[in-house]
Amino acid sequence: MTIEIKTATLEPIRHTFEHTRRRFGDKPASRYQEASYDIAPEHNFHYRPLWQPDKLLNDTSRTALVMEDWYAFRDPRQYYYGTYVQARAKLQEVTESNYSFFDKRGLAERMPEEIREQIIRCLVPLRHLELAANMNNVMCCAYGTSTVVTQAFLYNGMDRLGVAQYLSRIGLLLDGNSGEALATAKDHWMTDPAWQGLRRYVENTLTLEDWGEVFIAQDVVLDTLVYDLIYRQFDAVITEQGGSDLAMLIEFMQEWHKDNSRWVDATLKSLAAESDHNREVLGGWIAAWREKAVADLSPLGEVAVGDEAVAASIEALDKRLAKAGL
């Protein structure tokens, strides 16, 4: 038996907005579709930006990549604002309970001193790198084309700020909130030879003007390598040396990276599938930034994991690129 409540049904005069009907047909559209497709201004801009007079306000030429239809992308996670914050809130809840467990049990004190130092040297400085990732993704959001593309960049950008803040909290958990670990980690970031290549790489990305290139340099090349090196390989090394409690502090980064990679892969694939032109442009950027990243990451790889570490991360990157047809 089921119970059946009678409600008045009113025949709708249309099933969705015109912009979603034109794209997906006259049927109820999903909330992701109604809030993501064809809602960005595209025509009749009134004034040229004082800060870039050779372009229009929303100008597709802010990247060398070309798309027939900039809405050809689809976020496999179908994040619009509501689904995005709810997904992150879930992840945040788990993370919060991990951090408070770590704190309550005084697990920082149980960590061998050299492990703590190693974390402060090799992990905590990434908070600065994450700030650059925040700026880079917000840049792609600000100058990219179409909401399906730009909203995901903003989510990514804000996520990176969140990661930077969690990394800072790891520092504070290790130094009893004195801020010393953060200061030491910043010293490493500024002067430690293990980090200088990476810092140079990052500062270089912050001066780029083509948002497509930023996407490649940051989200594709650097993130793939760094997340593999630190959150997989370094995590394993630390666990082996008796620091397995670190795992609960970086679970957020691992889960987030998995989630974000689904979108990065889909975006890369759509860009590459579009044309030979795009594949050529992407290929050029990838070659250039991959080479730099390998050189710049190697010193950290050696310090954090060992000689072979970066080679293993490159494998992860190449696999990823091959999947996208690059």
Add this chain to the structure above:
Amino acid sequence: MTARKLNLKDKYRLLTRDLEWEYSYRDYEEIFKQESFEGIKITDWSKWEDPFRLTMDAYWKYQAEKEKKLYAIFDAFAQNNGQQNVADARYVNAIKLFLTGVSPLEYQAYNGFAHVGRQFGGVGARVACQMQSLDELRHVQTQIHAMSHYNKHFDGFQDFSHMHDRVWYLSVPKSFFDDARSAGPFEFMVAIGFSFEYVLTNLLFVPFMSGAAYNGDMATVTFGFSAQSDEARHMTLGLEIIKFMLEQHEDNVPIVQRWINKWLWRGYRVLTLVAMMMDYMLPNKVMSWQESFEVYFEEAASALFKDLARYGIKMPDYAATAIAEKEHLSHQAWSIFYNYGHAAAFHTWLPTEEEMDWLSEKYPNTFDKYYRPRYEQWRRMEEAGERYYNPTLPMLCQTCQIPMGFTDMDDPTLVSYRQSEYDGDRYNFCSDGCKDIFDFEPEKYVQSWLPVHQIYQGHCGGAEMEDVLGGYYRINLGTDNLDYKGSPDEARWNDWHGLETAEEKLKKAS
């Protein structure tokens, strides 16, 4: 080891502000290319006071809770066909105006705050702007979702985004935001963060939401409540950026003053649409435009400018003009739309006898003297079967892009009219405010995409009005627009409620 307790400010400093480092491989100017071209001098970003110290984990948590509640209401609204419970179907035209005219501005704000959220050299200011960008994305998306159900039962919502880029009166809000976004990052913050979000928000966002509350629109008002705490954050950011600029360097003061003059006037002109919405489009009135202008502009703004006086900032001169216009603005605006009811994407109508009495009471100095006779004349024409539609195209103000229909306030029978010459061409303006804005940056405002010029130049689908309205604007003539009386919206509404139109009653009686 017992952990030290961190207060909120220290914690925010360590978690956010301290993420910044001093660049050594590249120059600061290469990374923040837009920070100095406007002439604003920033000597020390570390003096930035964070207007709200929200970390991302807390942001996700609070916002997710708000979204969950909001969407539960949207679902219930749709399931129960809540659109039947609004005060009257004429009300729905107010939110058509909102979705076509205001929601796309939320989108532009999302773009604009992402832009400044990358360009500012201080991490505190950047992050606050980024959060606002994300909030603005929330607002445009939740507004689309709030109105998605109305779109299934009323005409005029269906192509809001397409229309915003093209339709003549929507170029008023569109050009306003284009203007702000094409300015430098600091001017954008004065335009949107301060003038729009701090000074004018109670005259824009709030009247629409209160209108929803008074008229049984559960979906829109729930969105309004849900956005309230976001808006409060945006207001504190708007005020902080002004104070920060003024405190950084005395040379900033005259620049900021000029921007405040410009943007309060520019914003006030956009509010014309709100004025007519409040006085004419709400079946259940919240308060008159004049009343809300007095509370939210005259009182609130004078308190604010008293506070800013210590920096050497004063109330813009044009405030006097805005004050003088408060008894006329909504009537003149609704008259324009009644005139061009065939070219709008919503319905227009004449106020009922009761509504005219309300207007007389609220506007004792002006309504009976200037506007009631006009409406009575139009009513006589309508009763004679000759509902008035103006077949000509109006001249537009080069700056605000509103048809030149505003009158001289000393003599409300004379159209106010200003001119400037630039590079051998003549340009027309509705007011001193708009003329001054042009005269200071003519090379910017000669670029205005003026809808009427564009139609005459053949850029809008063709020479016939049908080509423009139906083809280029994608307005369904006679369905989305013309008078509310006789519209499909009215017919459906009457059908839901078992009501008869005046015409049907007449038929039956004979």
